[in-house]
Amino acid sequence: MISGRTRDAVSQVAYDRLVATFGSPRSVATADARNVQRVIRGVTFAEVKATHLVVALRRIAVERRSFDLDFLADLPLDDALAWLERLPGVGRKVAASTLNASTLSRPVLIVDSHVLRVLQRLGFVGGHADGRVASETATAALPDWQGRNFLDLHVALKLVGQIWCRPIAPQCDACPLSAACAKRLTE
Numbered sequence: 001m002i003s004g005r006t007r008d009a010v011s012q013v014a015y016d017r018l019v020a021t022f023g024s025p026r027s028v029a030t031a032d033a034r035n036v037q038r039v040i041r042g043v044t045f046a047e048v049k050a051t052h053l054v055v056a057l058r059r060i061a062v063e064r065r066s067f068d069l070d071f072l073a074d075l076p077l078d079d080a081l082a083w084l085e086r087l088p089g090v091g092r093k094v095a096a097s098t099l100n101a102s103t104l105s106r107p108v109l110i111v112d113s114h115v116l117r118v119l120q121r122l123g124f125v126g127g128h129a130d131g132r133v134a135s136e137t138a139t140a141a142l143p144d145w146q147g148r149n150f151l152d153l154h155v156a157l158k159l160v161g162q163i164w165c166r167p168i169a170p171q172c173d174a175c176p177l178s179a180a181c182a183k184r185l186t187e
Contacts, residue, residue: 052089105147114161123182
Protein backbone atom coordinates (compact mmCIF):
# COMPACT_ATOMS: atom_id res chain seq x y z
CA MET A 1 0.00 0.00 0.00
CA ILE A 2 2.83 2.43 0.75
CA SER A 3 4.72 1.75 -2.49
CA GLY A 4 2.34 3.41 -4.95
CA ARG A 5 3.97 6.19 -6.99
CA THR A 6 7.12 5.78 -4.90
CA ARG A 7 10.45 4.30 -5.93
CA ASP A 8 11.03 0.79 -4.65
CA ALA A 9 14.09 1.75 -2.60
CA VAL A 10 12.18 4.54 -0.82
CA SER A 11 9.14 2.38 -0.08
CA GLN A 12 11.36 -0.47 1.19
CA VAL A 13 13.08 1.86 3.66
CA ALA A 14 9.69 3.15 4.82
CA TYR A 15 8.37 -0.41 5.21
CA ASP A 16 11.45 -1.47 7.17
CA ARG A 17 10.99 1.54 9.49
CA LEU A 18 7.30 0.68 9.90
CA VAL A 19 8.15 -2.89 10.97
CA ALA A 20 10.98 -1.74 13.25
CA THR A 21 8.81 0.91 14.90
CA PHE A 22 5.53 -0.93 15.30
CA GLY A 23 6.50 -4.59 15.10
CA SER A 24 3.07 -5.92 14.15
CA PRO A 25 -0.02 -5.09 12.11
CA ARG A 26 -2.02 -4.80 15.35
CA SER A 27 0.33 -2.07 16.62
CA VAL A 28 -0.08 -0.15 13.35
CA ALA A 29 -3.85 -0.55 13.56
CA THR A 30 -3.94 0.95 17.05
CA ALA A 31 -1.50 3.75 16.22
CA ASP A 32 -2.37 7.33 15.48
CA ALA A 33 -2.15 7.85 11.72
CA ARG A 34 0.15 10.87 12.27
CA ASN A 35 2.69 8.59 13.95
CA VAL A 36 2.49 6.17 11.05
CA GLN A 37 2.92 9.07 8.66
CA ARG A 38 6.11 10.16 10.41
CA VAL A 39 7.50 6.64 10.14
CA ILE A 40 6.73 6.27 6.42
CA ARG A 41 7.89 9.80 5.56
CA GLY A 42 9.53 9.94 2.20
CA VAL A 43 6.85 7.97 0.36
CA THR A 44 4.57 9.88 -1.95
CA PHE A 45 1.31 10.94 -0.26
CA ALA A 46 2.49 9.67 3.15
CA GLU A 47 -0.43 11.31 5.01
CA VAL A 48 -3.08 9.64 2.86
CA LYS A 49 -1.29 6.29 2.85
CA ALA A 50 -0.84 6.33 6.64
CA THR A 51 -4.55 6.99 7.16
CA HIS A 52 -5.55 4.27 4.68
CA LEU A 53 -3.15 1.79 6.26
CA VAL A 54 -4.44 2.35 9.79
CA VAL A 55 -8.11 2.24 8.75
CA ALA A 56 -7.61 -0.85 6.54
CA LEU A 57 -5.85 -2.73 9.32
CA ARG A 58 -8.56 -1.77 11.80
CA ARG A 59 -11.23 -3.13 9.45
CA ILE A 60 -9.32 -6.36 8.97
CA ALA A 61 -8.96 -6.73 12.76
CA VAL A 62 -12.68 -6.24 13.30
CA GLU A 63 -13.79 -8.56 10.50
CA ARG A 64 -11.18 -11.30 10.78
CA ARG A 65 -10.08 -11.01 14.43
CA SER A 66 -6.50 -11.42 13.19
CA PHE A 67 -4.34 -10.22 10.36
CA ASP A 68 -3.95 -13.63 8.73
CA LEU A 69 -5.11 -13.36 5.14
CA ASP A 70 -4.60 -17.02 4.26
CA PHE A 71 -8.36 -17.40 3.80
CA LEU A 72 -7.93 -15.46 0.53
CA ALA A 73 -6.15 -18.49 -0.95
CA ASP A 74 -9.42 -20.45 -0.83
CA LEU A 75 -11.63 -17.82 -2.42
CA PRO A 76 -12.13 -17.59 -6.18
CA LEU A 77 -9.60 -15.06 -7.49
CA ASP A 78 -12.21 -12.41 -8.34
CA ASP A 79 -13.70 -12.68 -4.84
CA ALA A 80 -10.28 -12.41 -3.18
CA LEU A 81 -9.46 -9.32 -5.25
CA ALA A 82 -12.84 -7.78 -4.43
CA TRP A 83 -12.41 -8.46 -0.70
CA LEU A 84 -9.14 -6.56 -0.69
CA GLU A 85 -10.29 -3.76 -3.00
CA ARG A 86 -13.06 -2.72 -0.65
CA LEU A 87 -10.42 -1.64 1.88
CA PRO A 88 -9.37 2.03 1.80
CA GLY A 89 -6.30 2.66 -0.32
CA VAL A 90 -6.49 -0.74 -2.00
CA GLY A 91 -6.93 -0.75 -5.76
CA ARG A 92 -6.18 -3.51 -8.23
CA LYS A 93 -2.39 -3.11 -8.03
CA VAL A 94 -2.28 -3.42 -4.24
CA ALA A 95 -4.81 -6.28 -4.24
CA ALA A 96 -2.91 -8.16 -6.96
CA SER A 97 0.37 -7.56 -5.14
CA THR A 98 -1.09 -8.89 -1.90
CA LEU A 99 -2.36 -12.02 -3.59
CA ASN A 100 0.57 -12.66 -5.92
CA ALA A 101 3.78 -11.39 -4.29
CA SER A 102 3.15 -13.09 -0.95
CA THR A 103 2.97 -16.58 0.44
CA LEU A 104 -0.45 -16.81 -1.22
CA SER A 105 1.21 -16.76 -4.67
CA ARG A 106 -2.11 -16.40 -6.48
CA PRO A 107 -2.02 -16.31 -10.29
CA VAL A 108 -2.76 -12.65 -11.05
CA LEU A 109 -0.60 -10.08 -12.84
CA ILE A 110 0.48 -7.04 -10.85
CA VAL A 111 0.21 -4.02 -13.13
CA ASP A 112 1.97 -0.82 -12.16
CA SER A 113 2.51 2.18 -14.44
CA HIS A 114 5.62 0.65 -16.04
CA VAL A 115 3.94 -2.68 -16.79
CA LEU A 116 0.84 -0.92 -18.13
CA ARG A 117 2.91 1.25 -20.47
CA VAL A 118 4.76 -1.79 -21.85
CA LEU A 119 1.54 -3.78 -22.34
CA GLN A 120 -0.04 -0.80 -24.12
CA ARG A 121 2.93 -0.22 -26.40
CA LEU A 122 3.16 -3.92 -27.20
CA GLY A 123 -0.50 -3.73 -28.24
CA PHE A 124 -1.51 -6.36 -25.69
CA VAL A 125 -4.09 -3.92 -24.31
CA GLY A 126 -5.48 -0.74 -25.80
CA GLY A 127 -3.85 2.63 -25.27
CA HIS A 128 -6.65 3.74 -22.94
CA ALA A 129 -6.72 0.55 -20.85
CA ASP A 130 -6.13 0.98 -17.14
CA GLY A 131 -4.26 -1.27 -14.73
CA ARG A 132 -7.36 -3.28 -13.85
CA VAL A 133 -8.14 -4.08 -17.49
CA ALA A 134 -4.50 -4.94 -18.19
CA SER A 135 -4.32 -7.23 -15.14
CA GLU A 136 -7.58 -8.97 -16.00
CA THR A 137 -6.61 -9.36 -19.67
CA ALA A 138 -3.17 -10.80 -18.95
CA THR A 139 -4.44 -13.07 -16.18
CA ALA A 140 -7.22 -14.44 -18.40
CA ALA A 141 -4.85 -14.92 -21.34
CA LEU A 142 -2.57 -17.18 -19.28
CA PRO A 143 -4.95 -19.55 -17.47
CA ASP A 144 -2.35 -22.27 -16.89
CA TRP A 145 0.23 -20.00 -15.28
CA GLN A 146 1.11 -20.25 -11.62
CA GLY A 147 1.57 -17.32 -9.27
CA ARG A 148 5.37 -17.32 -9.62
CA ASN A 149 5.06 -17.05 -13.43
CA PHE A 150 2.97 -13.89 -13.05
CA LEU A 151 5.40 -12.42 -10.52
CA ASP A 152 8.33 -13.09 -12.85
CA LEU A 153 6.42 -11.47 -15.73
CA HIS A 154 5.64 -8.42 -13.58
CA VAL A 155 9.30 -8.01 -12.62
CA ALA A 156 10.50 -8.43 -16.22
CA LEU A 157 7.94 -6.01 -17.70
CA LYS A 158 8.60 -3.48 -14.94
CA LEU A 159 12.31 -3.54 -15.74
CA VAL A 160 11.60 -3.11 -19.45
CA GLY A 161 9.41 -0.11 -18.59
CA GLN A 162 12.00 1.43 -16.29
CA ILE A 163 15.04 0.89 -18.50
CA TRP A 164 13.93 1.04 -22.14
CA CYS A 165 10.21 1.67 -22.51
CA ARG A 166 10.19 4.90 -20.55
CA PRO A 167 7.30 7.35 -20.81
CA ILE A 168 9.48 9.99 -22.45
CA ALA A 169 12.24 9.17 -24.94
CA PRO A 170 11.90 5.39 -24.97
CA GLN A 171 14.99 3.53 -26.16
CA CYS A 172 13.23 1.32 -28.68
CA ASP A 173 16.42 0.32 -30.52
CA ALA A 174 17.89 -1.21 -27.36
CA CYS A 175 14.66 -2.75 -26.03
CA PRO A 176 14.62 -6.55 -25.91
CA LEU A 177 10.94 -6.51 -26.92
CA SER A 178 11.34 -4.16 -29.89
CA ALA A 179 10.69 -6.85 -32.52
CA ALA A 180 7.23 -7.50 -31.03
CA CYS A 181 6.39 -3.90 -30.19
CA ALA A 182 3.27 -2.54 -31.85
CA LYS A 183 4.39 1.04 -31.13
CA ARG A 184 7.64 0.53 -33.00
CA LEU A 185 5.97 -1.30 -35.87
CA THR A 186 3.69 1.70 -36.47
CA GLU A 187 6.53 4.23 -36.60
